[in-house]
Amino acid sequence: MSGAATSETAGVEWRLAAPLGLTYLAFFAAPLLILLVMSFSVDDNLGGFSLAAWAKFWGDPFYRGVVWDTLRLGLVTVAMTTLFAYPIALLFIASGPGLQRLLLFIVLLPLLTSVVIRTFAWIAILSREGVLNQALLALGLTTAPLNLLQTELGLVIALMQIEMPLMLLPLITVMQQIDPSLSDASRALGGSKWRTFRKVILPLSLPGWIAGATLVFASATTAFISQTVIGGARLVYLPTLIWQQAMVVYNWPFAAVASVTLLVAVLAGVSLFAMLGRFARTTA
Amino acid sequence: MPSPDPLAPPEIQSQPLTLDAISHSYGDALAVNEVTLEVRAGELIALLGPSGCGKSTLLRIVAGFINQTSGRVVIADRVVDSLPPNRREVGIVFQSYALFPHMTVAENIAYGLEARGESKATCRERVSEMLATVRMEGFADRKPRQLSGGQQQRVALARALAVRPRILLLDEPFAALDKNLRLDMQIEIKRLQRQFGLTAILVTHDQDEAMSIADRIAVMSKGRIEQLGSPVEIYDQPETLFVNDFIGSSNRFAGVIESAGEGAYGVRLASGALWNVASRKAFAPGDRVVATIRPEQLVLTDQATDGSIPVTLKLSLPIGGELIHDVETRSGEAFKVAAGRRPGEPVSPMAATHCALAPHARPVLFPQPAA
Ligand SMILES: Nc1ncnc2c1ncn2[C@@H]1O[C@H](COP(=O)(O)OP(=O)(O)OP(=O)(O)O)[C@@H](O)[C@H]1O
Ligand SMILES: [Mg+2]
DSSP: OHHHHHHHHHHHHHHHHHHHHHHHIIIIIHHHHHHHHHHTOSSTTOOSOOSHHHHHHHHOHHHHHHHHHHHHHHHHHHHHHHHHHHHHHHHHHHSOHHHHHHHHHHHHHHHHSOHHHHHHHHHHHHSTTSHHHHHHHHTTSOSSOOOOTTSHHHHHHHHHHHHHHHHHHHHHHHHHTSOHHHHHHHHHTTOOHHHHIIIIIHHHHHHHHHHHHHHHHHHHHTOHHHHHHHHTTTOOOHHHHHHIIIIISOOHHHHHHHHHHHHHHHHHHHHHHHHHHHHHHHHO | OOOOOTTSOOSOOOOOEEEEEEEEEETTEEEEEEEEEEEOTTOEEEEEOOTTSSHHHHHHHHHTSSOOSEEEEEETTEEOTTSOGGGSOEEEEOTTOOOOTTSOHHHHHHHHHHHTTOOHHHHHHHHHHHHHHTTOTTOTTOOGGGSOHHHHHHHHHHHHHHTOOSEEEEESTTTTSOHHHHHHHHHHHHHHHHHTTOEEEEEESOHHHHHHHOSEEEEEETTEEEEEEOHHHHHHSOSSHHHHHHSSOOEEEEEEEEEEOSSEEEEEETTSOEEEEEOSSOOOTTOEEEEEEOGGGEEEESSOOTTOEEEEEEEEEEETTEEEEEEEETTOOEEEEEEEOOTTOOSSOSOOOEEEEOTTOOOEEEEOOOO
């Protein structure tokens, strides 16, 4: 009886999923396929077959450098957001409802402002005449203004603020579900605060971190606006390269190669985090 | 060569625990109010009280999770208020057991030993010793989620005891267990507490649990200790109406003091009966009082006797080995009478017309509470 009922609902479920499935097929899978075919084409009419674009991309140390820079940008941003997100998340868990609301608001703020405005705000902060340099000069911490714009450091600082909610929200969600008496138990057993964090909180928060790291990595490596506006002409990452090749140079097969590379790079990073998480969980 | 008896109590010096005028407020709300309690070395005290009376708060203060607003915690003549929880050597078992879900049973038990920097060999040895103590050999490599509630409870105990704490705190450790298992675990905890010579505080709001397991019971209400005494004292000589009502069931009768003698009073009940009640409290003739009596200290009869109350029998229920009679006085006061039930005895017995005090009955007098 129940078997019949389930197979009936299964049929209904299939039909319910169909519209979304078809949309994905038409607007996601199909363009991806076209992109792949394009990367092996001679020109942008999808004509012919040629490995020229691939050979040119991977044969040139400059382009390989761009791939590496993009991956490194993602990894460094993940590392920096992790470093800042954990203390904030711990503070959030330990605070009362009032402070929690305030923290959440501050954390979500970047999501509530337009990417363009956020990015230009960072220019105002990071430029040679910007707020940060003026403060450093006034405090005597530096004698000459630091060059932060168009550097990886400046870009990572900006990305960190922009991507922070993506790291914090999953992290906080998972950490809120950790039974607070686990920390109490650890402390009563003689564990220091640091040990409690390292042995109990950290391993149990890993699912949240993996989700956060995945989002931050995918988002930082593809953050076209931040990369171009703050990175400027000096720093070139895959999204900028794709845009240049597709919209300025009109070399579509080459842009397709860069796109497929970016896609694979992001996927590789994402699986790396999942693996790291699983590894840490089994050895913690 | 004499081998050491594995069941001999380890050489542990029991330590007394003193709570000295402890008060704690959460913001404006007073949760613990001037609690003073001396737990003797090796004694198990049950903190018993209704929900929200401050039991857990008191326990968390002893463990060092919260800093009390005022008062001192003294363990073995040493004030520990400035010590963080990891330096107090106080073991605690939570209602949720709080086993680390990502660690195996063995890793859970070894946690405190590792935190203390014990060697790997010591840890391994102590873990298998503790597993044997709580009869969980063979479960070392399981994860907590692969254990039943009672097994998790044992592991939580083993983990707390592995570091040889001076004091053991138990916050409603049986609440999540079903009734039969609960009794087993109560016996188990009592056994371990004796074996390890532990000074222990057990928080519960189950009076039967407190009565069966504790050396002394502290009944709490609204942040204060209402009465501290042995289970028998608490049951037989409750000091306040709150304790009287909270422990066991009892019947209340309103009355007036008619005569005062040597530590005993003649009390005229509303039904007209005159009871002679011993009491250490001071009353004067004419005082309005409440006399309470346990259901098992009343008997039903079919004729009027000295001090009996005319009643009508409404209902009789067999509850296990007892018969509980629901009776009513002429003026409509309902109360209960309990009697042992003989096997095969019909549930609704005699035509009872009167209710009298049993020969051993010890009613308790309280001043009439202000309405
Ligand atoms: N963290 C907190 N913040 C504010 N008030 C609290 C906090 N913890 C407890 N209280 C309040 O303090 C009082 C005592 O709480 P406590 O947890 O000690 O009660 P309890 O006797 O353990 O109750 P229960 O039997 O339900 O566990 C309650 O009124 C409770 O609402
Ligand atoms: Mg409680």
